[in-house]
Amino acid sequence: MEPLVLCLWIFAGTCAVTWLLSVVTREYSWTDRLWSIIPIAYVAVFAVASGGNARLVLMTVLVALWGARLTYNFARKGGYAPGGEDYRWKVLRERMKPWQYQLFNLFFISFYQNLILLAISLPAYTAYQNPTPLGVLDVVAAVAFLAFLAGETIADQQQWNFHQRKKAGTAPTRFLTTGLFRYSRHPNFFFEQAQWWTVFAFGAIAAGSVLQWTVVGPVLLTLLFLGSTTFTESITKSKYPEYAEYQRTTSRQIPWFPARPRDKAATHPSNG
Secondary structure, three states: OOHHHHHHHHHHHHHHHHHHHHHHHOOOOHHHHHOOOHHHHHHHHHHHHOOOOHHHHHHHHHHHHHHHHHHHHHHHOOOOOOOOOOHHHHHHHHHOOHHHHHHHHHHHHHHHHHHHHHHHHOHHHHHHHOOOOOOHHHHHHHHHHHHHHHHHHHHHHHHHHHHHHHHHOOOOOOOOOOHHHHOOOOHHHHHHHHHHHHHHHHHHHHHOOOOOHHHHHHHHHHHHHHHHHHHHHHHHHHHOOOHHHHHHHOOOOOOOOOOOOOOHHHHOOOOO
């Protein structure tokens, strides 16, 4: 069987299984639970079909490292436990009529999100079609991927440590604003997307051109993160009004130097 055809069968089966499980269990994070696993399978399919092409083997190893780290982080937050549903789905259910949410579940959660997981993996198909030797650019891409992986690991660990302090009642603020979060409100989101842009780079290197249709994968992923970030921040801002000042001073995703805080005395001048 052609590897692309096999991946399409895996995609169809994953869509069906995640949707059926959501209907049966009334939990809607089944795609989230497979998020860090399915892309490894997609990339590995092309690596095996290639007979062990060095670039595809390297891509599989890197994506497996990404998946192992993300799976661990998701598991320790209770994502695989019963009831470990993404809190944002509950918010959406409260804002939608039941039939609207079920359509959202079918087409967005079960189909579209799984489509993105397939799409971000398809640079491996480009590498499969262009089995050129490994070169210096592949080494650069691999180092960049590992750097982005390290960045996401640090950001997630900082977030984990903060929430542990928050549970213990020892956190100095109501949301994290230090470490990498001083330079980006969502550094983990930035590094996650950067890793998949690097996966696209491997396919472009193999083909010898960045003009590849598989760019649709990281583009769709980036758009997904832009939308989810907006929704997530709307929830956070509704709980913590001071979050608005954090938004003003800190870059949304791309790490950058923070802006100076407002001078409260200038903003609220004294009458005296």
